[in-house]
Amino acid sequence: MYPESIRSLIESFKYLPGIGEKTAERLAFSVLDLExxxxxLFSESLLDVNNKVHKCSKCNTLTEEDLCYICSDSGRNSNVLCVVEDTKSVFLFEKLGMFSGKYHVLEGLISPLDGINPEDIGLDKLLDRVQEEKFEEIIFAFKPSIEGETTALYVKKILDDLDIKITRLASGVPIGADMEYVDSLTLERALNDRKEIE
Amino acid sequence: MYPESIRSLIESFKYLPGIGEKTAERLAFSVLDLExxxxxLFSESLLDVNNKVHKCSKCNTLTEEDLCYICSDSGRNSNVLCVVEDTKSVFLFEKLGMFSGKYHVLEGLISPLDGINPEDIGLDKLLDRVQEEKFEEIIFAFKPSIEGETTALYVKKILDDLDIKITRLASGVPIGADMEYVDSLTLERALNDRKEIE
Structure with a gap:
């Protein structure tokens, strides 16, 4: 029914998560209205993302160079390492602009139910790096979930001999949340982690 | 912050209607997970849509050939012409599979407020075609709106001398709608167009 190239563009949009037939059709037709x-540029940047982007050889952040712009920035605080679960987290923190240390991107979180075991998330590379560079503090910035907790505990255990301060992001009641909608695990954590008002 | 090709892919997704920064970022990152x-294929189909797709020389439906597959199908009923406001409508009707006649795609609807006047929507081409091919019935399938009504009335006027039956889609209460949510214009039309139960 559709001309072949429109059909194939619709199928391409459907590869993307959260995009079904109707949305893909709408997007494909809107391409016809572009300059x-x-x-x-759209077509080229798809190929570029595929051909040029790869993981930083040191920290795994996505980059087009050998070293990402963070690893090659000598102005950053090289005493603090923030360990995250994916590259997106790096960009989230960078947008925030409040962290000036270095990052290390794991290849996901430990999740035995999904078949992701400790040896699958690139911990060797992290351990090598931590032994080589002398960090004073390592921050775990994983999402607060069973997988995040498991990964944090596991990584803490293998780093324990190195005498480095290890911290995690605070969790608790999010700013602006209605108390009645806060789940019980979060509330429990917020209570345990309560801070003295100074 | 982002590698250049990811940045440029995010910008490209933002060209599309209804896609803002956050969604564009999510989509761009999901491209990295594709094969x-x-x-x-995605990249190529974008270029193909741009280079190969154009309007059918007879009816304006989008096609990769000179004539679209509907115009070149001799098995279709060439006595009935369905006039629509855009190519998408053609595909909507084709999906439904209930109309076996021919189509003619206008270049939009008359809308003086938006600066779209009768001479802007390709009526010459429609008139030429109607004079050449001997249709028995012409169906206006425009959206029920001021613009749709205006266009229907205008086109009916210029086709009036030709002694062709001219019809429009029924409008009325949509199937499954709650009566209390039906707007008054629709209800008025439904009442005026009421049908005898046979």
Whole structure:
């Protein structure tokens, strides 16, 4: 029914998560309204992302260079390492602009139920790096979940001999949340981690 | 912050209607999880849509050929012409599979407020075609709106001398709608167009 190239563009949009037939059709037709240069840039940047982007050889953040811009920035605080579960987290923190240390990106979180075991998330590379660079503090910035907790405990155990201060992000009641909608685990954590008002 | 090609892919997704920064970021990152062939197909189909797709020389439906598959299908009923406001409507009707006649796609609807006047929507081409092919019935399938009504009335006027039956889609209460949520214009139309139960 659709011309072949429109059909194939619809299928391509459907590869993306959360995009079904109807949305893919709407997006494919909207491409027809774009300027020629916009379409060419779109097409080219897809190929570029595929061909040029890879993991930083030191910290695994996505980059087009050998070292990402954070690892190659000598102005950053190299005493603190923030360990995250994916590259997106790096960009989230960078947007916030409040952390000036270094990052290390794991290849996901330990999740035995999904078949992801400790040896699957690139801990060797982290351990090698931590032994080589002398960090004073390592921050675990995983999502607060069973997987996040498991990974944090496991990584803490293998780093324990190295005498480095290990911290995790605070969890608790999010700013602006209605108390009645806060789940019990979060509330429990918020209570345990309560801080003295100074 | 982002590698250049990811940044440029995010910008490209933002060209599309309804896609803001956050969604564009999510989509761009999800491209990184696609297979290489999927990305290449995606990239190629964008260029193809731009280079190969154009309007059918007879009816304006989007096609990769000179004539679209509907115009070149001799098995269709060439006595009935369905006039629509855009190519998408053609595909909507084709999906439904209940109409076996021909189509003609206008270049939008008359909308003086938006600066779209009768001479802007390609009526010459429609008139030429109607004079050449001998249709018995012409169906206006525009959206029920001021613009749709205006266009229908205007086109009916210029086709009036040709002695062709001119119809429009029924409008009324949509199937499954709660009566209390039906707007008054729709209800008025439904009442005026009421049908005898046979």
């Amino acid at each position: 020629e240069e916009q379409i060419e | 290489e062939e999927q990305i290449e």
